Amino acid sequence: MKIDIHKVALKAGVSIATVSRALNNSELVKPDTKAKIQKIVEDLNYIPNPIARSLSKQSTETIGVVLPDLVGEFFMDFIHSIDEEAYKRNWHVLISSSHSQRNLIETLIELMGSGRVDGVILMAPQIQDGISKIISKSKTPVILVNTCGDFNGTSQIKIDNFKGAYDIIEHFIEIHKYKKIGIINGPKGNCDAEERFAGYLSALKKYKIKKDPSLIVNGNFDVESGCVAFTTLMNQKIRPEAIFAANDMMAVGAYEAAKEFSIKIPSDVAVAGFDDIYLSNFLVPRLTTVRVPIMELGSKAVKYLLDKINKKNNKVHFEVLPVELDIGGSCGCKY
Amino acid sequence: MKIDIHKVALKAGVSIATVSRALNNSELVKPDTKAKIQKIVEDLNYIPNPIARSLSKQSTETIGVVLPDLVGEFFMDFIHSIDEEAYKRNWHVLISSSHSQRNLIETLIELMGSGRVDGVILMAPQIQDGISKIISKSKTPVILVNTCGDFNGTSQIKIDNFKGAYDIIEHFIEIHKYKKIGIINGPKGNCDAEERFAGYLSALKKYKIKKDPSLIVNGNFDVESGCVAFTTLMNQKIRPEAIFAANDMMAVGAYEAAKEFSIKIPSDVAVAGFDDIYLSNFLVPRLTTVRVPIMELGSKAVKYLLDKINKKNNKVHFEVLPVELDIGGSCGCKY
DNA sequence: CTGAAAGCGCTTACAG
DNA sequence: CTGAAAGCGCTTACAG
Numbered sequence: 001m002k003i004d005i006h007k008v009a010l011k012a013g014v015s016i017a018t019v020s021r022a023l024n025n026s027e028l029v030k031p032d033t034k035a036k037i038q039k040i041v042e043d044l045n046y047i048p049n050p051i052a053r054s055l056s057k058q059s060t061e062t063i064g065v066v067l068p069d070l071v072g073e074f075f076m077d078f079i080h081s082i083d084e085e086a087y088k089r090n091w092h093v094l095i096s097s098s099h100s101q102r103n104l105i106e107t108l109i110e111l112m113g114s115g116r117v118d119g120v121i122l123m124a125p126q127i128q129d130g131i132s133k134i135i136s137k138s139k140t141p142v143i144l145v146n147t148c149g150d151f152n153g154t155s156q157i158k159i160d161n162f163k164g165a166y167d168i169i170e171h172f173i174e175i176h177k178y179k180k181i182g183i184i185n186g187p188k189g190n191c192d193a194e195e196r197f198a199g200y201l202s203a204l205k206k207y208k209i210k211k212d213p214s215l216i217v218n219g220n221f222d223v224e225s226g227c228v229a230f231t232t233l234m235n236q237k238i239r240p241e242a243i244f245a246a247n248d249m250m251a252v253g254a255y256e257a258a259k260e261f262s263i264k265i266p267s268d269v270a271v272a273g274f275d276d277i278y279l280s281n282f283l284v285p286r287l288t289t290v291r292v293p294i295m296e297l298g299s300k301a302v303k304y305l306l307d308k309i310n311k312k313n314n315k316v317h318f319e320v321l322p323v324e325l326d327i328g329g330s331c332g333c334k335y
Numbered sequence: 336m337k338i339d340i341h342k343v344a345l346k347a348g349v350s351i352a353t354v355s356r357a358l359n360n361s362e363l364v365k366p367d368t369k370a371k372i373q374k375i376v377e378d379l380n381y382i383p384n385p386i387a388r389s390l391s392k393q394s395t396e397t398i399g400v401v402l403p404d405l406v407g408e409f410f411m412d413f414i415h416s417i418d419e420e421a422y423k424r425n426w427h428v429l430i431s432s433s434h435s436q437r438n439l440i441e442t443l444i445e446l447m448g449s450g451r452v453d454g455v456i457l458m459a460p461q462i463q464d465g466i467s468k469i470i471s472k473s474k475t476p477v478i479l480v481n482t483c484g485d486f487n488g489t490s491q492i493k494i495d496n497f498k499g500a501y502d503i504i505e506h507f508i509e510i511h512k513y514k515k516i517g518i519i520n521g522p523k524g525n526c527d528a529e530e531r532f533a534g535y536l537s538a539l540k541k542y543k544i545k546k547d548p549s550l551i552v553n554g555n556f557d558v559e560s561g562c563v564a565f566t567t568l569m570n571q572k573i574r575p576e577a578i579f580a581a582n583d584m585m586a587v588g589a590y591e592a593a594k595e596f597s598i599k600i601p602s603d604v605a606v607a608g609f610d611d612i613y614l615s616n617f618l619v620p621r622l623t624t625v626r627v628p629i630m631e632l633g634s635k636a637v638k639y640l641l642d643k644i645n646k647k648n649n650k651v652h653f654e655v656l657p658v659e660l661d662i663g664g665s666c667g668c669k670y
Numbered sequence: 671c672t673g674a675a676a677g678c679g680c681t682t683a684c685a686g
Numbered sequence: 687c688t689g690a691a692a693g694c695g696c697t698t699a700c701a702g
Contacts (some may be wrong), residue, residue, distance in 0.1 A: 004695060004696085005695065005696065006695085014672075014673085015672065015674075016673090016675045016695090016696080016697095017672070017673055017674080017675095017697080017698080018671085018672060018673075020696065020697055020698085021672085021697090021698090026698095028671060028672080029671070029672085030671055030672090033671080033672085045448075046447055047445070047448040047450075048696070049390075049449070049450045049694090049695050049696065050450060050451050050696095050700080051386060051389045051390050051395065051450055051451065051694085051695080051696085052390055052678090052694070052695030052696035052697090053695080053696055053697075054386045054676095054678090054696090055384075055386045055387055055390050055677095055678045055679065055680085055694090055695080055696070055697095056677075056678050056696045056697045056698085057678085057696085057697065057698095058678065060386065062429075070411060070414055070415035070418055071412075071415060072408060072411060072412065073406075073407060073408055073411065075411060076405060076406065076407060076410060076411040076414075077406075077413075079405055079411075079430065080405035080406060080432075083405055083430060083431075083432055092429060092431075092451070093429070093430050093431075094397075094427060094428070094429055094430075095414065095418060095428050095429075095430050096418075096427075096428075097418055108695080110382070113380075113382040114382055114384070114385050114386060115382075115384045115386055115679095116385050177562065213527065247698080252617065255617075277615060278614065279516070280611065280613045282587065282590075282614060282617060282618065283617065284409050284619060339679060339680085340680065341679085342677065349688075349689085350688065350689045350690075351679090351680080351681095351689090352681080352682080352689055352690080352691095353687085353688060353689075355680065355681055355682085356681090356682090356687095356688085359681080361682095363687060363688080364687070364688085365687055365688090368687080368688085383679080383680070384679050384680065386678085386679080386680085387678070387679030387680035387681090387694090388681075389678080389680090389694090390678090390679080390680070390681095390693095390694045390695065390696085391679080391680045391693075391694050392680085392682095392694085393683085393694065397686045450695095481679090489699070545673065560676055588677095
């Protein structure tokens, strides 16, 4: 037999209003009464129904997390940090992702319109028309993560893709004196990829190395594409001295291709990646890459979102989290 | 201005009851009326409030997933498969895990008692007293994943740890003629670990190799412990010819230690793991391991849970999913 | 400090 | 086929 607030009230000899107040720690309730109710709640093992509570309070204490994908440690770490931060404050986490059944936009619309969550953390590195419109139309607070583009009035947190890529290329040039530096790009329309590419171009420019289209090839962030792109780059008459893969997965692909064609990293060609995935530590030689503060990304997103929901802070955040070079042996450094 | 069912009803010139029925596809509504309502719903962009719906129907169409941890690709894949399967049926997924703030049992109790979810998928490889009691007391349907022990009346799905370990050891013995086979165990009280250990023992017994306590060392499923355990094993007067690490992470640790002490795998000592994590494909030589059907684990858990919730099927499932040997070069096989 | 009552936004048995 | 009304289990302004 499910016990509800009426049973508690009955047993305590008070009204349900008083029970409710006691449980919500209203200082309107006399300490004695509160204690008496507390005891009965424990005896009966009563847990207030959060659905009813939500309907009444018009708030769910749940945040929605909308992700493009649920694959790999990156997203796991992101979810992990959100979970930690949310539960610290007794909030719940509803996970949603685009997948075979529907795209990110549909997922987002449904979640935001539904009243199932009080706010949304949206990670959308892939540029999508319409997201901006959906967000501005809705009253649901949103924090954008790793998005690019113009979202006036919406807080954004992202990692410093530009700086990370710039630093890698600068390292190639300054420390190792490479001049022929290739890049394996991420997918078109992905803003992480585009910002990293911009960082690459900017570093070349800074050091007055002119951009060579034959050294720029496309990939799509997966191992296979890195493998193909690496092969393409190395099959040209003028081989690059160094290759920057826009993420570690493609760098892994580069290693695979290198092994197949007996190309030595870094003596035949230097390689660097981006993300610092766990696997990158086990490549031989260890991959030089860019470390990304994922946990911080998640916990800050939660903080800002809850501030917004609680109207504590209506400031529009635009925060770019610093990244850090992680030097392994693949760039040519002794390691 | 939030639009609700009354606005729709008003505009359609019907009662809210009819609107509700139309949206729930009741065949009590005249097609004309239904069409008219449908159109207005679209015009107004009305989305029924699922919280109100849940309260009224006493069901949330949400499943809770309780995990011991949110780290690594394994859990990500598990969540991924649950998400896919759930959304196919228009159900939502609430993620909960034990973490710094509270343990698995508290998480479970709160979630089950709360009415926030209609059912729970609980992954609890670590044996915990009390789980069984909590589950049998509660009316919330539960599916247990990778648990061991007695949970009468509760469905369980798990992977075949015993067989996987047995097969690895048998492979060591039959194909490679190893006789001195060490094991790096997983943590005490972890049922995956214990079943794998049982498989190890059973295979030895089958081939009449007597168990040697000095070849059995403890680890806790992380890289560091594998490193330490490998070192311990290889520092003994009689070195093992082969080592079975109870999971891939510890096998990775073994590789690390081997590199440090210039021990060659597999010529100095063969190594095998369990899990087939992504990283295991990139170890040199590639790790011989046991492939685990994680996606199937998740999707079956959802299916059985929803059957139970919908009372379609009250059968108590006890399913052990088959695993598969994944032969790399670390066991001594040509690869 | 406490209670009766309205309200949160739906669903559905009951009556027609 | 449709509507008025009760109900899901809480919270909270209002009155005392």
